[in-house]
Amino acid sequence: MARGLNKVMLIGHLGSDPELRVIPSGQSVANFTLATNESYKDSSGNLQERTEWHRIVAWGRLAEICQQYLKKGRQVYIEGKLQTRSWDDTKTGDKRYATEIVCSDMQMLGSAREGGVPQGGGNNAQYSQSGGGYSTPSSQPQQGGYQGSAASGSQAPEPDKDDLPF
Amino acid sequence: MARGLNKVMLIGHLGSDPELRVIPSGQSVANFTLATNESYKDSSGNLQERTEWHRIVAWGRLAEICQQYLKKGRQVYIEGKLQTRSWDDTKTGDKRYATEIVCSDMQMLGSAREGGVPQGGGNNAQYSQSGGGYSTPSSQPQQGGYQGSAASGSQAPEPDKDDLPF
Amino acid sequence: MARGLNKVMLIGHLGSDPELRVIPSGQSVANFTLATNESYKDSSGNLQERTEWHRIVAWGRLAEICQQYLKKGRQVYIEGKLQTRSWDDTKTGDKRYATEIVCSDMQMLGSAREGGVPQGGGNNAQYSQSGGGYSTPSSQPQQGGYQGSAASGSQAPEPDKDDLPF
Amino acid sequence: MARGLNKVMLIGHLGSDPELRVIPSGQSVANFTLATNESYKDSSGNLQERTEWHRIVAWGRLAEICQQYLKKGRQVYIEGKLQTRSWDDTKTGDKRYATEIVCSDMQMLGSAREGGVPQGGGNNAQYSQSGGGYSTPSSQPQQGGYQGSAASGSQAPEPDKDDLPF
DNA sequence: TTTT
DNA sequence: TTTT
Numbered sequence: 001m002a003r004g005l006n007k008v009m010l011i012g013h014l015g016s017d018p019e020l021r022v023i024p025s026g027q028s029v030a031n032f033t034l035a036t037n038e039s040y041k042d043s044s045g046n047l048q049e050r051t052e053w054h055r056i057v058a059w060g061r062l063a064e065i066c067q068q069y070l071k072k073g074r075q076v077y078i079e080g081k082l083q084t085r086s087w088d089d090t091k092t093g094d095k096r097y098a099t100e101i102v103c104s105d106m107q108m109l110g111s112a113r114e115g116g117v118p119q120g121g122g123n124n125a126q127y128s129q130s131g132g133g134y135s136t137p138s139s140q141p142q143q144g145g146y147q148g149s150a151a152s153g154s155q156a157p158e159p160d161k162d163d164l165p166f
Numbered sequence: 167m168a169r170g171l172n173k174v175m176l177i178g179h180l181g182s183d184p185e186l187r188v189i190p191s192g193q194s195v196a197n198f199t200l201a202t203n204e205s206y207k208d209s210s211g212n213l214q215e216r217t218e219w220h221r222i223v224a225w226g227r228l229a230e231i232c233q234q235y236l237k238k239g240r241q242v243y244i245e246g247k248l249q250t251r252s253w254d255d256t257k258t259g260d261k262r263y264a265t266e267i268v269c270s271d272m273q274m275l276g277s278a279r280e281g282g283v284p285q286g287g288g289n290n291a292q293y294s295q296s297g298g299g300y301s302t303p304s305s306q307p308q309q310g311g312y313q314g315s316a317a318s319g320s321q322a323p324e325p326d327k328d329d330l331p332f
Numbered sequence: 333m334a335r336g337l338n339k340v341m342l343i344g345h346l347g348s349d350p351e352l353r354v355i356p357s358g359q360s361v362a363n364f365t366l367a368t369n370e371s372y373k374d375s376s377g378n379l380q381e382r383t384e385w386h387r388i389v390a391w392g393r394l395a396e397i398c399q400q401y402l403k404k405g406r407q408v409y410i411e412g413k414l415q416t417r418s419w420d421d422t423k424t425g426d427k428r429y430a431t432e433i434v435c436s437d438m439q440m441l442g443s444a445r446e447g448g449v450p451q452g453g454g455n456n457a458q459y460s461q462s463g464g465g466y467s468t469p470s471s472q473p474q475q476g477g478y479q480g481s482a483a484s485g486s487q488a489p490e491p492d493k494d495d496l497p498f
Numbered sequence: 499m500a501r502g503l504n505k506v507m508l509i510g511h512l513g514s515d516p517e518l519r520v521i522p523s524g525q526s527v528a529n530f531t532l533a534t535n536e537s538y539k540d541s542s543g544n545l546q547e548r549t550e551w552h553r554i555v556a557w558g559r560l561a562e563i564c565q566q567y568l569k570k571g572r573q574v575y576i577e578g579k580l581q582t583r584s585w586d587d588t589k590t591g592d593k594r595y596a597t598e599i600v601c602s603d604m605q606m607l608g609s610a611r612e613g614g615v616p617q618g619g620g621n622n623a624q625y626s627q628s629g630g631g632y633s634t635p636s637s638q639p640q641q642g643g644y645q646g647s648a649a650s651g652s653q654a655p656e657p658d659k660d661d662l663p664f
Numbered sequence: 665t666t667t668t
Numbered sequence: 669t670t671t672t
Contacts, residue, residue: 003439003458004178004202005409006218008248009507011171011575011605036170052172054248075607077337077509082174083218092257099265107335107509109573110608126335169605169624171575175341177409177439181669201670239670241441243343243503273343273501275407276442292501336510336534338550340580343503347665367666368502384504384581405666414506414552423590431597
């Protein structure tokens with residue numbers, strides 16, 4: 001009883017704006033995809049890059065923060081746990097599975113000038129599901145400026161529909 | 167380019183003995199499942215337990231060590247990265263996905279008296295895919311087997327379709 | 333503002349029984365040392381072992397659990413953050429520093445048969461400072477003690493000067 | 499034997515430019531400090547910020563990369579292990595200790611426009627001590643531009659001599 | 665000062 | 669399918 005570690009830590013870029021839903025119980029849920037890039041040398045010694053796509057889900061207050069502050073292209077640190085949901089495929093009767101990272105901590109990386117800027121807001125949010133909660137500095141006035149400039153930086157992965165495992 | 171973090175850390179118990187295969191290229195692959203347990207209080211305040219199952223895959227020398235030293239029930243620490251494979255479901259034409267943890271570090275936890283002791287061997291192995299590699303104390307002779315066969319390709323080959331999730 | 337990651341994850345064995353103190357504010361504090369072992373090959377190819385000692389500090393309810401369940405020799409997983417305290421060395425006037433891991437999560441590894449079993453109690457505790465908190469299976473009665481006293485301040489108070497490093 | 503986990507993961511800003519030395523054996527060593535920020539609410543409910551300073555040491559190729567690409571103020575992800583060195587204080591005869599993070603993986607966060615830009619080079623380096631090694635994209639010409647502009651971003655902590663535990 |  |  002009561003033992004086990006199930007931890008995931010990711011640094012990557014959002015492949016999509018977070019989608020926020022409110023489920024019947026009143027709970028907020030946000031979903032988005034995150035790309036982590038890895039480079040390696042292939043057998044010929046050439047530098048290759050592989051992108052791995054992750055499906056992130058956040059709940060409650062953290063869901064709302066993700067929806068408010070994160071945008072496609074933004075670089076973030078995500079901490080959470082693995083969870084595999086299953087359901088019956090009505091077409092085939094097979095059991096099907098989807099693995100997600102249930103987010104418990106999120107941090108925006110880079111500065112406000114970077115990709116994925118929220119409309120009209122400051123950024124640089126940090127949130128941990130447990131404990132301190134979230135806060136934006138109130139004594140630091142928003143300098144405005146980059147509303148609508150949500151340019152996906154060059155680092156931001158451009159998710160291709162056919163490449164996305166979701 | 168060249169940035170990103172994709173890390174998974176698990177402590178749990180093996181749900182099955184590792185299965186070792188050698189793929190046509192000569193690479194060894196081991197697969198096993200790992201259960202991580204989490205307890206929480208439900209809305210009525212009753213203690214509940216949830217088990218999450220993870221699909222672990224190890225390559226090369228590490229695969230062989232897993233197969234030799236790990237047994238169903240054994241408690242281990244696993245470090246690795248998330249990887250989602252996809253294939254076309256021939257029955258439906260749908261794209262299907264399976265997420266695995268590609269293991270890069272493994273440590274046996276607890277002592278030799280604990281579950282999952284290999285027949286006739288010592289245990290308490292530790293291995294890291296990168297760098298130092300694996301070693302058994304020299305006073306503890308190997309029971310023979312795969313010395314010298316530890317071919318470790320630079321990149322994981324394509325796992326075949328029979329490797330359905332769970 | 334409000335960004336940063338400061339995380340430590342250790343698996344090792346206690347070098348000493350935890351020492352529990354109650355500071356004037358009423359907060360419980362537990363201190364113990366943890367050894368993590370690493371093996372490597374030296375330049376001559378001989379297997380060497382290096383032990384690193386860590387100073388762990390736990391607060392509040394977690395401190396009490398550590399004191400109750402952990403014993404010298406017990407294998408544990410520790411998660412926490414780095415904190416360096418400083419004070420003036422009265423002998424020399426120099427500033428001195430001690431780095432500790434402030435524990436936020438602890439898990440006992442291995443089974444009850446293993447080293448460091450508390451006298452007369454069950455074991456296999458897991459605790460996370462944030463969220464769910466700690467619980468023993470209800471069928472396993474507590475041997476009395478600190479129910480209800482689990483005061484857990486939001487911030488760690490100032491540890492006193494006698495807490496010299498090691 | 500051969501068991502244990504000693505892992506540190508940090509996201510923070512450099513408090514100083516890395517200093518590179520070559521030790522008599524020919525090995526390169528880089529040292530720098532890293533600030534991780536944490537915000538919390540004090541007992542009065544006011545938002546407080548605490549900065550923790552870490553002493554980072556990198557060896558070999560990674561040391562050279564740190565020296566080349568990192569500058570004061572730059573945001574990075576650091577992975578490594580804890581190591582406490584000790585020596586005898588000749589003034590007092592006391593044993594003294596210093597804890598460092600021996601870096602095994604480093605990633606620059608944010609974009610090239612951010613603080614800590616190397617003179618005349620591109621950035622966005624990633625390096626892991628083990629395995630793949632380091633590489634800069636060669637097919638992506640340097641766009642020049644920000645040489646000498648190593649402005650510490652607003653996020654960059656201004657290390658105060660008296661605050662620095664090193 | 666731990667552990668194997 | 670694990671463990672306590």
